[in-house]
Amino acid sequence: MRTILILIKKEFLQVFRNPLLISILVVAPLVQFVIFPFCADYEIKMLDIAFIDNDRSSISKDIINTFNSSGYFIPHGVLQSQSEAEEMMRHDKIDILIEIPARFEHDLYTGQPTQISSTANAINTVKAGIGTGYVQEVIGDYMRQFSERNKLPDQFGARNAEIKLSNVYWYNEQMNYKNLIVPGILVILVTLIGCYVTALNLVREKEIGTIEQVNVTPIRRWQFLIGKMIPFWILGMTEFIAGLFIMKIVFGITVQGSIPMLLGVTAIYLLVMLGLGFFISSVAENQLQAMFIVLFLFIVFVLLSGLFTPTEGMPDWAHKINYFNPMSFFMEVIKKVVLKGGDFLSVQKETIVLSVMAVVINTGAILSYRESSK
């Protein structure tokens, strides 16, 4: 016990005397945490929109009103001419131009084909694409209501089905990417501390030879590893809790589920990552090798974890790899507990899987760490 305590003390002394490590542990993550969510925001709001109304009927006015009140556009009014519209778009005053053709109302009621043209400023293709999606959605919505009111089922039914498809993709009032990205970054931070910092720390001792001095002592390998683990576990948990506060204060995201439960699962996840870090350090000869191994695993973990792309859309083999990806399980827990307020039952499976992973990988780490080599 005294041995482990002195090892923990030693580790903390070293961490706090290493300004570079301190900045890696504290400053870098926090900066990342505050900047990254704003950059990784896919949402586009407040598109500038203007109209040309060649019909001037009650329906065309109705449609324009629907756009203006949808909350997704900043209306710039009804323009008089095509040239005025072009001028505005050239100067980036508007992103989308909606043109309603003459005799629109008449054609609609008599069942003749007619079409509203939507022109998007495609300098920013993402903005244009999303904007067009919004336009389709608004018109589709309007048309659906219109056909219900006027009993015009067939012709518009088909079109509505098509528009519904785009609805899933683009138009989601609830969709706030920060809600997903911010907790995701928290996961990345915890992973980095758990895996990266510990792996580098242990390999560094190997490189500079201090581990040899420890290995000639009667210390047991599990004592040594626990003495390494506890300090980094504490650092990781501290970082996670600090992250939760920042999430609340800066982004206004409150944990919907139970916080003690969340911390419990995080503690287990950290053990997995610490074990993985130790395992890597026993395989790697030097810090460079350790860095490459961690980086490789890290990228695979992140890409498969469902942070940037939903796991549902991944092919079958990716799902199979994900069974071995602790980050994807933890990400699932975060999503469920932080965003959806899930209870323990909802994350039971993930917790069990992570626990098994923790046991397996730490046993592996202890076995592969040798004080005397062959």
Added chain:
Amino acid sequence: MYSIVADQLTKQFGTFTAVDHISFQVKRGEIFGFLGANGAGKTTAIKMMSGLLLPTSGTATIAGYDILTQSKLIKKHIGYMSQRFSLYNDLTVFENMQLFGTIYKIPRKELKDRIYESLRSLDMEKQSGTLVSSIPLGWKQKLAFATAILHHPDIVFLDEPTSGVDPIVRREFWKLIYQTASQGVTILVTTHYMDEAEYCNRISIMSDGQMKLIGTPSELKEQMGVNSVDEVFVKFVNR
């Protein structure tokens, strides 16, 4: 009673034989020198005897314990100072000694006394709170030695303890070695400096993993018909 008994100790790395069937005995309180060119197998032999490396074949008994089966017990009874300085540079002098002393399970109160006594004898009391990274190399080596004997081991392995150290510190260092040996501690030391070899009770010369010569410095000088260990070594190498 022998402190170290090596019996056909052998280490192979792949097809390369680093240590080739060496056998020798070292008495308690003896200062035993390991001489040899770089790559002769000295460090490998020391690592096997201190439990850092398992032998390919053969065995050794260290302080009465077998290196193959009782390495945990051996570790309690030996001190080791590596070729590379391997205390923690980002800990202070005191913290390093406290760390290793605690790992060797020296009781808290006694540990403090031992550390201060040790620092007093090294004349390093003022450096107790200094980071090891900022003290000169010669002092670092003395500190490493003091740390290696803090738990009063039966045997101390010193792997080139004085390389890169100035002559004055080297002399002080040997004074420490003599002091320690006089208390009944067995010293096994490797060195490149032939003048240091003269200070040893007995020396052995290793080459290509084999122990070619073994005896007291005067025996070896007589045997080779020369006046210094330096000449013994040169003559041996050119042979």
